[in-house]
Amino acid sequence: MKFIIRSVIAGFLFITAASMFSQKAKRVVFFGDSITEAGAKPGGYIIKAGEGLAKKGLAGQYELIGAGIGGNKVYDLYLRMEDDVLAKNPDIVVIWIGVNDVWHKQSYGTGTDADKFEKFYNAIIKKLQAKNIKVILCTPAVIGERTDFSNQLDGDLNKYSQIIRNIAAKNNCDLVDLRKTFLEYNLKNNAENKESGILTADRVHLNEMGNQLVADKMVEALVK
Amino acid sequence: MKFIIRSVIAGFLFITAASMFSQKAKRVVFFGDSITEAGAKPGGYIIKAGEGLAKKGLAGQYELIGAGIGGNKVYDLYLRMEDDVLAKNPDIVVIWIGVNDVWHKQSYGTGTDADKFEKFYNAIIKKLQAKNIKVILCTPAVIGERTDFSNQLDGDLNKYSQIIRNIAAKNNCDLVDLRKTFLEYNLKNNAENKESGILTADRVHLNEMGNQLVADKMVEALVK
Amino acid sequence: MKFIIRSVIAGFLFITAASMFSQKAKRVVFFGDSITEAGAKPGGYIIKAGEGLAKKGLAGQYELIGAGIGGNKVYDLYLRMEDDVLAKNPDIVVIWIGVNDVWHKQSYGTGTDADKFEKFYNAIIKKLQAKNIKVILCTPAVIGERTDFSNQLDGDLNKYSQIIRNIAAKNNCDLVDLRKTFLEYNLKNNAENKESGILTADRVHLNEMGNQLVADKMVEALVK
Amino acid sequence: MKFIIRSVIAGFLFITAASMFSQKAKRVVFFGDSITEAGAKPGGYIIKAGEGLAKKGLAGQYELIGAGIGGNKVYDLYLRMEDDVLAKNPDIVVIWIGVNDVWHKQSYGTGTDADKFEKFYNAIIKKLQAKNIKVILCTPAVIGERTDFSNQLDGDLNKYSQIIRNIAAKNNCDLVDLRKTFLEYNLKNNAENKESGILTADRVHLNEMGNQLVADKMVEALVK
Numbered sequence: 024m025k026f027i028i029r030s031v032i033a034g035f036l037f038i039t040a041a042s043m044f045s046q047k048a049k050r051v052v053f054f055g056d057s058i059t060e061a062g063a064k065p066g067g068y069i070i071k072a073g074e075g076l077a078k079k080g081l082a083g084q085y086e087l088i089g090a091g092i093g094g095n096k097v098y099d100l101y102l103r104m105e106d107d108v109l110a111k112n113p114d115i116v117v118i119w120i121g122v123n124d125v126w127h128k129q130s131y132g133t134g135t136d137a138d139k140f141e142k143f144y145n146a147i148i149k150k151l152q153a154k155n156i157k158v159i160l161c162t163p164a165v166i167g168e169r170t171d172f173s174n175q176l177d178g179d180l181n182k183y184s185q186i187i188r189n190i191a192a193k194n195n196c197d198l199v200d201l202r203k204t205f206l207e208y209n210l211k212n213n214a215e216n217k218e219s220g221i222l223t224a225d226r227v228h229l230n231e232m233g234n235q236l237v238a239d240k241m242v243e244a245l246v247k
Numbered sequence: 248m249k250f251i252i253r254s255v256i257a258g259f260l261f262i263t264a265a266s267m268f269s270q271k272a273k274r275v276v277f278f279g280d281s282i283t284e285a286g287a288k289p290g291g292y293i294i295k296a297g298e299g300l301a302k303k304g305l306a307g308q309y310e311l312i313g314a315g316i317g318g319n320k321v322y323d324l325y326l327r328m329e330d331d332v333l334a335k336n337p338d339i340v341v342i343w344i345g346v347n348d349v350w351h352k353q354s355y356g357t358g359t360d361a362d363k364f365e366k367f368y369n370a371i372i373k374k375l376q377a378k379n380i381k382v383i384l385c386t387p388a389v390i391g392e393r394t395d396f397s398n399q400l401d402g403d404l405n406k407y408s409q410i411i412r413n414i415a416a417k418n419n420c421d422l423v424d425l426r427k428t429f430l431e432y433n434l435k436n437n438a439e440n441k442e443s444g445i446l447t448a449d450r451v452h453l454n455e456m457g458n459q460l461v462a463d464k465m466v467e468a469l470v471k
Numbered sequence: 472m473k474f475i476i477r478s479v480i481a482g483f484l485f486i487t488a489a490s491m492f493s494q495k496a497k498r499v500v501f502f503g504d505s506i507t508e509a510g511a512k513p514g515g516y517i518i519k520a521g522e523g524l525a526k527k528g529l530a531g532q533y534e535l536i537g538a539g540i541g542g543n544k545v546y547d548l549y550l551r552m553e554d555d556v557l558a559k560n561p562d563i564v565v566i567w568i569g570v571n572d573v574w575h576k577q578s579y580g581t582g583t584d585a586d587k588f589e590k591f592y593n594a595i596i597k598k599l600q601a602k603n604i605k606v607i608l609c610t611p612a613v614i615g616e617r618t619d620f621s622n623q624l625d626g627d628l629n630k631y632s633q634i635i636r637n638i639a640a641k642n643n644c645d646l647v648d649l650r651k652t653f654l655e656y657n658l659k660n661n662a663e664n665k666e667s668g669i670l671t672a673d674r675v676h677l678n679e680m681g682n683q684l685v686a687d688k689m690v691e692a693l694v695k
Numbered sequence: 696m697k698f699i700i701r702s703v704i705a706g707f708l709f710i711t712a713a714s715m716f717s718q719k720a721k722r723v724v725f726f727g728d729s730i731t732e733a734g735a736k737p738g739g740y741i742i743k744a745g746e747g748l749a750k751k752g753l754a755g756q757y758e759l760i761g762a763g764i765g766g767n768k769v770y771d772l773y774l775r776m777e778d779d780v781l782a783k784n785p786d787i788v789v790i791w792i793g794v795n796d797v798w799h800k801q802s803y804g805t806g807t808d809a810d811k812f813e814k815f816y817n818a819i820i821k822k823l824q825a826k827n828i829k830v831i832l833c834t835p836a837v838i839g840e841r842t843d844f845s846n847q848l849d850g851d852l853n854k855y856s857q858i859i860r861n862i863a864a865k866n867n868c869d870l871v872d873l874r875k876t877f878l879e880y881n882l883k884n885n886a887e888n889k890e891s892g893i894l895t896a897d898r899v900h901l902n903e904m905g906n907q908l909v910a911d912k913m914v915e916a917l918v919k
Contacts, residue, residue, distance in 0.1 A: 098325075101325075102370060127360075134356050172620040172629050185619075395857075398850045400850050401853070402845060402846045403850075405843060405845035406847060550818060576803075579808065581806050594774060
């Protein structure tokens with residue numbers, strides 16, 4: 024079995040979990056920001072998820088497509104969803120967004136208000152569900168890995184994660200609660216309360232362990 | 248002649264410049280933020296524009312519709328343009344947006360990056376022009392009326408106004424350059440270099456003179 | 472026993488815990504922001520602390536002076552400490568600052584960087600300790616009373632509180648850990664995870680219960 | 696004649712305009728941020744001012760000392776003025792501050808409110824004048840060199856410059872109005888309306904021409 028990786032346009036990468044698909048292969052688009060953009064590169068969580076599916080003998084049943092662009096916030100996803108998601112006719116869309124919506128408030132003054140975050144998120148789901156696409160939501164993992172909630176943006180990340188959990192519940196969407204997953208992992212593995220280096224390289228973007236952990240959770244969500 | 252004002256839903260107001268329309272009455276939607284929301288209320292610039300058209304004997308030729316919602320930024324317009332603009336089948340759409348894109352950077356950390364402002368603006372125009380709707384653009388007028396460019400956000404307002412001027416030029420759209428209009432008016436009428444009270448009540452929202460000045464410019468743009 | 476309250480200048484209030492002081496009455500200045508400014512008004516925590524001391528029969532042993540000014544950050548305290556604290560020849564200074572240093576980052580873009588917060592805080596302590604004044608530090612209590620760390624600024628508040636705890640430890644200062652106190656109280660009494668109304672009126676400023684809780688903690692710190 | 700440059704502590708550089716001083720050599724401290732920190736390095740405006748004085752045959756009459764630290768805002772100057780300025784017994788202090796007070800609002804959320812900027816600035820001048828030190832004020836030059844006031848922070852820079860001009864007038868201080876100087880130079884030499892490259896390398900920090908222009912203005916102010 025081999026992976027075919029075709030670079031389509033800047034920032035996009037198509038990863039096929041097998042060179043030939045049966046008619047039943049489900050097309051999965053991972054829709055997100057720079058974390059997902061990196062996820063489609065070698066060692067990234069999408070690649071690792073493909074490997075994880077292959078180990079389970081499911082290589083031919085899923086086609087994994089990365090659609091992440093650095094700096095994206097929820098409204099950027101909404102703007103480009105026709106071209107980058109719907110045009111690909113996916114069966115499943117995994118939405119992982121929120122870090123920049125919170126982070127850019129502080130770094131550029133251009134984050135997203137909570138009420139508008141929710142509004143755009145719902146608008147995306149509505150369009151996807153209208154096409155009978157299964158939608159899986161993820162909470163933003165971390166901006167800083169400290170476990171005592173002393174990372175500067177923990178308050179807002181917790182707030183926006185709760186918004187996403189509520190959206191998932193209301194729309195009957197599966198949830199990959201990465202914020203919860205990352206906190207639990209750090210509580211066990213980050214005794215020194217470090218800002219980064221456990222699951223991230225730089226407080227936000229995934230290191231190898233982070234990519235593996237996310238990949239495992241994505242596989243769980245896909246095959247359940 | 249009388250004006251018929253029907254309140255449809257909160258924040259929206261339909262103003263008809265005459266009780267009966269000939270088939271040639273052009274439907275104009277004013278698409279914007281709180282300034283435009285107020286513009287559709289008694290004394291507002293849309294009402295005054297209707298009066299201005301009536302004085303010119305053009306009452307029956309235009310139907311003016313307000314579609315402003317407080318706090319809107321360019322991406323909010325994009326999100327609601329199907330329901331609030333396209334659903335009304337307008338002949339002309341006047342877009343007046345930008346104050347909150349700049350202002351909210353400072354007040355809430357949720358303004359709009361310049362590159363994304365341009366991207367969403369272009370996406371709106373593209374959708375409108377695809378339906379053969381004439382698009383008229385406006386520059387954001389003021390956040391503070393001082394004439395020596397010492398209003399805190401003048402730099403960004405000038406920058407975003409220039410972005411809009413460039414978009415207008417590239418897309419062959421008419422431009423109502425309210426930023427230029429307001430500066431010229433203040434240079435003549437604001438010798439004390441006051442922050443507000445000349446054309447605005449509160450540095451941003453229009454007072455009676457401001458509404459009249461904007462109405463005059465809108466009429467000019469419509470009938471030219 | 473009666474309380475003498477003399478208003479000296481706007482924002483300052485001198486509260487004497489008894490009308491006559493023996494030579495051993497310790498003069499205590501509460502040095503802070505709007506929370507402390509309100510604390511010196513009827514029903515405020517400084518008044519309540521005076522009452523608490525009186526109940527313990529210690530009315531004559533402490534003179535409590537409010538020196539809080541709304542909007543103050545750590546560097547504002549440093550700027551006015553000569554006039555508002557040292558000039559009063561206090562035996563004890565209770566410093567309660569930090570809410571605006573965090574909050575104003577988000578609301579005005581004029582908060583205080585963590586490293587400078589620490590630098591100014593240390594400079595204040597150094598000047599006070601050089602005059603043999605006992606210094607008691609307080610952590611900022613809350614900006615929002617939710618107990619799941621989903622208040623927007625919880626991350627930074629936790630971070631700045633930890634900075635203050637470290638400063639207290641390094642300088643052998645007593646600590647009134649109000650952030651810890653408030654969280655513990657809310658975990659017991661805020662089952663609905665409300666933003667305000669438990670110990671604060673508006674997420675930040677103390678209601679009656681909040682003033683009482685702080686007063687109790689201040690009395691504990693003074694008499695220990 | 697030679698220049699003696701002694702590095703004293705990180706960020707500080709002492710520049711003597713001549714190897715031997717007569718008793719009448721005036722000691723001048725340049726008190727500021729990263730621009731002034733760089734100004735004391737080879738090619739910097741303080742070095743160039745020393746050269747300019749030498750060309751006028753005034754090398755022995757001035758001792759120029761750099762006291763700039765990167766990232767400083769007005770309150771940082773206040774905090775360190777005892778050690779870094781008063782301890783040097785200067786005859787003249789040139790204060791050049793303000794860029795970070797404005798800039799950090801946007802980049803970190805830790806700028807300085809206008810009223811507090813004025814308060815700290817006045818406190819510095821008061822302490823210097825109490826020691827009969829002559830104080831020369833400078834306005835912040837630029838954050839971006841565009842001449843049409845479309846640099847993002849032009850509004851606030853103009854506002855804070857006006858505050859400084861008013862402080863100079865009220866306290867009978869000489870003023871080096873670098874904001875005016877830079878604008879005039881750019882109006883003549885920046886026909887393409889570029890953001891940087893005329894007097895700055897990066898919109899803020901001086902290139903060779905910028906250092907020369909500032910040096911010339913400093914010499915003018917010192918010898919007048």
